[in-house]
Amino acid sequence: MFYCGDGSGADGLCVNIGGNDMGGRVGEDGVAKGVAVCFDEWANNGDHGVSIFYDGGMIWEEIGVCSNRQNCLPVSLFDDATWVRTTPRPWDTVPTR
Numbered sequence: 202m203f204y205c206g207d208g209s210g211a212d213g214l215c216v217n218i219g220g221n222d223m224g225g226r227v228g229e230d231g232v233a234k235g236v237a238v239c240f241d242e243w244a245n246n247g248d249h250g251v252s253i254f255y256d257g258g259m260i261w262e263e264i265g266v267c268s269n270r271q272n273c274l275p276v277s278l279f280d281d282a283t284w285v286r287t288t289p290r291p292w293d294t295v296p297t298r
Contacts (some may be wrong), residue, residue, distance in 0.1 A: 206240060207282040213241035213249075224257065233257045244269050251275045 205214065212229040219235010229253070231237020237254040250264035267273035 204284050205240065205282075212243050213239060215239040226257065230254065232255075239275065 206265050212227070215229060215231040215237045216239075217232045217235060217237045219237075220232050224233025226233055229241045231239050231254045234256055237252075239252045239254065241249045241252065243249055244265065248264060249269065250262055252262040253260050263275050265273045265275065274275055
C-alpha cells in the first residue's frame with residue numbers, strides 16, 4: 202500500500218533496501234548503497250516522476266511531462282491523499298493502480 206498527499210507539496214519519497222547512508226544524496230533520490238524506488242512528486246526543475254536507483258545510479262525512470270499538480274502520469278497517480286495498492290511493473294512506463 203502507498204499513501205501520498207494531504208499536504209502542500211513536497212519533493213517525494215523512496216522505498217529503500219540496503220544501507221541507510223544518504224551519501225550526500227537528496228532524500229527523494231534514495232540511499233547511496235542498495236536499491237531505491239523513488240516517487241518524486243514535485244518538479245523543482247521539471248523532474249518529477251518515478252525512478253529506480255541501484256548503488257546511487259539511475260537504472261530506470263519515467264518523468265512526467267507537465268508542471269506540478271496538472272494530472273499527468275506517472276506522478277499524478279499518487280498525489281491524491283488516499284491509500285493505493287500498487288503493482289510496480291518496470292517493463293511498463295506507468296505503475297498500475
